[in-house]
Amino acid sequence: MCSVINRVKPAQRALALTLRLRPNTEGSSYAAAESRRFCPGVSAGVDPLSATTRWYCSRMALTEGLLFRQVDSTQGALARFPCSCRPYHTVVINVNTHCHADHITSTGLMKKRLLGLKSAISKFSGASADILLLEGDKINFGKHYLTVRETPGHTDGCMTLVLGDQSMAFTGDALLIRGCGRTDFQQGCPKKLFDSVHQKIFTLPDRCLVYPAHDYLGQTVSTVGEERKFNPRLTKSLEEFVNIMNNLNLPKPKKIDISVPANLVCGVHEV
Numbered sequence: 001m002c003s004v005i006n007r008v009k010p011a012q013r014a015l016a017l018t019l020r021l022r023p024n025t026e027g028s029s030y031a032a033a034e035s036r037r038f039c040p041g042v043s044a045g046v047d048p049l050s051a052t053t054r055w056y057c058s059r060m061a062l063t064e065g066l067l068f069r070q071v072d073s074t075q076g077a078l079a080r081f082p083c084s085c086r087p088y089h090t091v092v093i094n095v096n097t098h099c100h101a102d103h104i105t106s107t108g109l110m111k112k113r114l115l116g117l118k119s120a121i122s123k124f125s126g127a128s129a130d131i132l133l134l135e136g137d138k139i140n141f142g143k144h145y146l147t148v149r150e151t152p153g154h155t156d157g158c159m160t161l162v163l164g165d166q167s168m169a170f171t172g173d174a175l176l177i178r179g180c181g182r183t184d185f186q187q188g189c190p191k192k193l194f195d196s197v198h199q200k201i202f203t204l205p206d207r208c209l210v211y212p213a214h215d216y217l218g219q220t221v222s223t224v225g226e227e228r229k230f231n232p233r234l235t236k237s238l239e240e241f242v243n244i245m246n247n248l249n250l251p252k253p254k255k256i257d258i259s260v261p262a263n264l265v266c267g268v269h270e271v
Contacts, residue, residue, distance in 0.1 A: 063144070063163065063165055063167050063168075065142070065143060065144070066142075066144055066163075068168065070211065070220055091110070091114055091117055092116070092117070092118065092141060093117070093118045093119075093120055093131070093139060093141065094107045094110055094111075094117060094118070094119050094120070095119075095120040095121070095133075095139065095146075095161065096119075096120070096121045096125075096127075096129075096263075097158060097159050097160070097161070097170065097171075097172025097173070097174075097213055098121075098122065098125060098154065098155045098157050098158040098159065098172050098173060098213075099121070099125045099126065099127050099155060099157055099186070099260060099263045099264060100259055100260075100263050101185065101186055101253045101255075101256045101259050101260050102253045102254070102255055102256070102259060103255060103259055104255075104258070104259050104262045104263060104267050105262075105263050105266065105267040106267060107119045107129075107266050107267050108265070108266040108267035108268030109267065109268060111266070112268075118130040118131055119131070119266055120132075120133055120139065121133065121157065122134075122148075122150065122157035122158070122159045123157075124150070124152065124156045124157040125155065125156070125157025125264075126156075126157065126264060127157070127263060127264045127265070127266065128264065128265050128266050129266060133148045133159060134148065134150070135148060135149065135150045136148060139161070144163065144164055145163075145164045146161040146162060146163060146164070146170075147161070147162045147164065148160075148161060149161075149162055149200040149201070150196070150200070151171070151172070151174040151175075151193075151196035151197065151200050151201065152187070152189070152192050152193070152196055153174060153181070153183060153188065153189055153190065153191075153192035153193020153194070153195070153196045153197075154172070154173045154174055154180070154181030154182065154183060154186070154188060154193060155173075155181075155186040155187050155188065156186075156187040158172050158173065158174045158181070158196070159172060160172065160174060160175070160200055160201055162204065162208075166204055166205055166208050167207075167208060167209060168208065168209045168211065169201060169204055169208050169209070169210055169211070169224070170211050170213075171201060171210055171211065171212050171213070172212070172213045173212070173213045173214070174193060174196055174197060174201070175197050175201050175210060175212060175227060175231075175234070176212045176213075176214070176215060177210070177212055177215050177219045177221075177222045177227070178219075178222070178227070178230065178231055178232060179231070179232070179233060180193060180197065180231075180233055180234060181193065182245070182248060182250055183245045184245075184246075184248065184250065185252070185253075185256065186260065190241060190242045190244075190245035190246065191238065191242060193245070194234070194238050194241050194242070197234055198234070201224065201227075202224060202227070202228045202234075204224045205224060205225075206223065206224055206225030206228070207223055207224070207225060208223060208224040209221055209222075209223055210222045210223055210224055210226075210227060233245075
């Protein structure tokens with residue numbers, strides 16, 4: 001896998017646009033979300049309101065030879081670039097961070113259309129896939145790899161995928177930007193989620209970029225240091241966190257009765 005960093009600086013700069021972060025608390029109003037704003041890419045010891053974004057923009061290029069572009073953050077497609085550096089790539093594996101309840105995964109349709117594509121999901125999700133992943137498993141692509149960290153709590157099968165140099169973490173619905181996944185369905189457990197985030201995600205370096213599965217306010221990326229310091233739920237004690245999660249009183253996902261059965265079979269009934 002050849003280095004493509006110098007060829008994609010515009011794309012990286014696009015990814016590194018300044019964001020003003022607002023708390024992602026499910027069920028809260030937009031007005032309430034407007035009350036907290038922070039700049040991304042700031043280590044835990046820096047005032048997020050006064051920090052510049054120069055460090056964040058340069059941070060994207062530290063993993064040599066890797067081009068990362070957010071397309072659909074609910075699931076990850078790993079691409080292998082040919083050594084000729086031609087403008088095409090081959091998608092080799094499609095990884096779901098968990099069995100989704102609010103939409104149907106596109107993995108099954110992608111498998112039909114892309115020859116040789118493999119699907120992957122946690123063994124504890126109960127879903128079908130070519131690769132069933134466990135704690136510590138490595139997903140190789142080119143000269144890079146992702147390491148699986150099991151982070152149950154939102155669902156039993158939630159995983160966080162950490163890049164080999166720990167510069168990026170894909171947290172699914174376990175850790176969101178200024179929030180976290182709900183715990184009131186699909187084997188949800190607030191204590192499990194609290195332990196998962198603190199033991200498996202907050203132990204990563206402060207500057208590790210956090211890419212969640214989704215964000216209702218259009219935010220795309222945070223850092224471990226920021227979330228450890230500013231996340232309005234996960235900075236609380238375990239008891240306070242459990243109380244918050246048990247009293248969200250959120251409506252049931254509209255498509256849960258359709259999405260979960262479909263996602264257990266890779267999004268289609270015949271893959």
